Amino acid sequence: MKSPYVAVAPTELQKSTEELAYQLLNWVLVNETADGLLVGRIVECEMYQGPDDRGAHSYGGKPTDRTRVMYGSPGYAYVYLIYGMYYCLNVVTEAEGVPHAILVRALEPLHGLDTMKRNRMLKTTRNTAELTSGPGKLCQAFGIDRRHYGHPLWASPLYLAHALTPWPSFQVARGPRINIAYAGEARQYPWRFWVYNNPHVSKPTNSVTTLEQALPDPFWG
């Protein structure tokens, strides 16, 4: 499948978890499927930093069948099943042995909206803002499931890529992560990042800890 998008280089995925979380908001997610090219701008993500982060699946530091990929090299997909029905996509970060990852929580759909709608099978048809405004929604829209577990996210068919042109300047909001009530102190860490005022964010009204101007993607010079 032909795609005008330039996949990121593996070396671009070797930044620290925090740097990469910021960087993701400059990038897009691409899936080259049999039903066409699916593309969305990443507008929301959360970082999980085991083994000390009580919110992380890697809390405690003991690899399991599910979490093993988090302990490997950066840039691979950690995909897991949640509530028996939905998948969530993470980008593994940091060197081997450091089980960090970034959960991709929302996208702004750019190409392949018709396929996304079909994949989502909504009874009540609503606006496109609901196509990929959540970690389970975006995986369903993009056809991401356990087959993508361990997939290198710089390679076809599923990869991170640079935008075709730089985004207009935007602000990055940071705040507490969603739905980790069990995580004790860690629940308040401002480890959620999103494009401020973007309509495709999953929980736009959640509290903002900091707001700052986005750094441009170094890719554009």
Add this chain to the structure above:
DNA sequence: ATATAGATGTACT
């Protein structure tokens, strides 16, 4: 607008 229940498979954080 907000609130609630229910679906469903896997890990036990």
Add this chain to the structure above:
DNA sequence: GTACATCTATATT
């Protein structure tokens, strides 16, 4: 057995 990095359908302000 229980909790889960979720979402939808239905019901009520």
